[in-house]
Amino acid sequence: MNIPQSWKAPSSIVETVVVNRGKRHRQSWIAEAFSIRVGLLCHDSCNQHARRRQRRGVSRGAAGLRVAMLGWEFPPFMSGGLGVHCENLSKKLVAEGVEVDFFMPQNSCRIEAGGVNLVPVYYSEEHASMNAATADPYYKLRQEMSFVASKKDFLRPLRGKATGKADRYNARVARRIAKRHARKPYDLVHVHGRFNLGAAVMAKHLTGLPFVWTVHSTAFDEAAEANVDEWQYNLERAGGREADRIIAVSRRTKSQLNSSRFGLKSGKISVIYNGIDAKRFAAERPAKARRSTVLFHGRLTSQKGPKYFLLAAHDYLSRFSRHRARFVMSGKGHLRDNLECFARELRINRRVSFPGFIPERRLPAVYSGSDVFVLPSVSEPFGITVLEAAAAGVPSVISKTCGVGEVLNSCLKVDYWDVSAISDKVHALLTDDGLYGRLSEKSRAAANRLSWDSIAAETAEVYAGV
Structure with a gap:
């Protein structure tokens, strides 16, 4: 590709x-x-x-x-x-x-x-x-x-x-x-x-x-x-x-x-x-028999790389069809209609949801209900949503161009355009219990230091x- x-x-x-x-x-x-x-x-x-x-x-x-x-x-x-x-x-x-x-x-x-x-x-x-x-x-x-x-x-x-x-x-x-x-x-x-x-x-x-x-x-x-x-x-x-x-x-x-x-x-x-106000996102996460929810949360603009999230979702669902993951793209922005059309073109619209605007009071629940956070930004000065996910104990896959990676070593880093690498990292986090547990704890600890x-x-x- x-x-x-x-x-x-x-x-x-x-x-x-x-x-x-x-x-x-x-x-x-x-x-x-x-x-x-x-x-x-x-x-x-x-x-x-x-x-x-x-x-x-x-x-x-x-x-x-x-x-x-x-x-x-x-x-x-x-x-x-x-x-x-x-x-x-x-x-x-x-x-x-x-x-x-x-x-x-x-x-x-x-x-x-x-x-x-x-x-x-x-x-x-x-x-x-x-x-x-x-x-x-x-x-x-x-x-x-x-x-x-x-x-x-x-x-x-x-x-x-x-x-x-x-x-x-x-x-x-x-x-x-x-x-x-x-x-x-x-x-x-x-x-x-x-x-x-x-x-x-x-x-x-x-x-x-x-x-x-x-x-x-x-x-x-x-x-x-x-x-x-x-x-x-x-x-x-x-x-x-x-x-x-x-x-x-x-x-x-x-x-x-x-x-x-x-x-x-x-x-x-x-x-x-x-x-980050770590306590706000530190609610106990519900126990799950199987991890399956992959979240993107942010402005739906080219800078944040939302199309690469959809391409990675398509790649994941094509290669790892036995693991029925679902993908959530929350947020607002001028690209939303285009992204929904793109999901239909990729024929993944039944596995990708677009909940739109999420009020601040509901964000902790959105993070705690997710298993992996993905931010494939093309150019990201920081990426505060990654910190929010970390405070909730949710490991992240981020692009190498994200500034938050300077202070959050627990993130898995990829090139924003490498959709196969993104889906590989997501699959590893969803299926490897040991890796997931280690990165979850490291993410929480790092978020607690950035008050x-x-x-x-x-x-x-x-x-x-x-």
């Missing part, structure tokens, strides 16, 4: 063009930020706070810090691991005495913030009416941001010349941060993902506040087998150079940022892995070094 083994990065010519456009992005951010400074009536107070902050620093520790945190997801308004990270990190920081204002798109979900001060900012009518079952925080976002990517001046919306919803949203976020900072000063801005980078850069030049950027994935990761989105790549380069500190969720991600693709200095990049308490402590150290 001839399956693509890799995808190509942009050529040197494209990279050169992108670098030049990145410079224009950065210059536009700074110029536009200063152009609205007087209108916000916070010039003097912001500068005074910046001078006070320079004198005292933030090395006093996490307690007492005031942080403006920016993100697109907060459970149940989420589509992936970024939302899980934002929720758990912000709540743990609050427990340590950090005051966190979390700026996110307005939506209709009922969110239990646990001490985090949510600041909803209007994005669009579509977002405002979304609920937990239908929520897609990135609804049309890429198309809307790509629409303005060719414009020389990315921040025209701040001058009243809005060309896209995403740009208007980032302008609103920057203004809200500046106004709140004028009333009650922040110590820093912490932005998650790339889509709020424009707001973070504007806020930095409006207020004098430094900002920390957590990179959950890059344009190269999300491109998977398609062409890299030049505008997103350009945005990351420009925003990364403006960031005072950068947090990468794996060494793999740090190596990307430090490479010639991005050219960001290694000294300002810290690696902090994702964490959100330790992740929050490492993040506070980054704050202190800004």
Whole structure:
């Protein structure tokens, strides 16, 4: 079976063009930020706070810090691991005495913030009416941001010349941060993902506040087998150079940022892995006479490799027909309809189920009811779902491109495109009791070491070094 083994990065010519456009992005951010400074009536107070902050620093520790945190997801308004990270990190920081204002798109979900001060900012009518079952925080976002990517001046919306919803949203976020900072000063801005980078850069030049950027994935990761989105790549380069500190969720991600693709200095990049609330997934698993359930859980996008999961299922059912395994593909994403059609084409639709969106409260039961977890991602910065499976004692088969493999040695690793190897590993776990027991225990132990308490402590150290 001839399956693509890799995808190509942009050529040197494209990279050169992108670098030049990145410079224009950065210059536009700074110029536009200063152009609205007087209108916000916070010039003097912001500068005074910046001078006070320079004198005292933030090395006093996490307690007492005031942080403006920016993100697109907060459970149940989420589509992936970024939302899980934002929720758990912000709540743990609050427990340590950090005051966190979390700026996110307005939506209709009922969110239990646990001490985090949510600041909803209007994005669009579509977002405002979304609920937990239908929520897609990135609804049309890429198309809307790509629409303005060719414009020389990315921040025209701040001058009243809005060309896209995403740009208007980032302008609103920057203004809200500046106004709140004028009333009650922040110590820093912490932005998650790339889509709020424009707001973070504007806020930095409006207020004098430094900002920390957590990179959950890059344009190269999300491109998977398609062409890299030049505008997103350009945005990351420009925003990364403006960031005072950068947090990468794996060494793999740090190596990307430090490479010639991005050219960001290694000294300002810290690696902090994702964490897990292990107790939440540690329920006793029901005894089974025979292991048979293979689970894929995640966004149904090319990056996560769902088609390789289906190809591996087809290979398994063809070669190991005596062992009647069933395959579950849970999650939401734009590829769901295509994947269901693909399962019918492969004639495995009776052995593959698509339960769709799984509420957070039901996830522990989904993992405990599974026997093997598979994540054949084409390019995966981390893979927080693998940690969740590990905490439930479910061994995993993952691609060699998953960052979680750096901290979870109990995973069986394969090339994402090698569907025969995936099905071989799955068969071994379903039939070898000794192997299964050893990897199950090792997975639980590794998950217990990656608590959100330790992740929050490492993040506070980054704050202190800004």
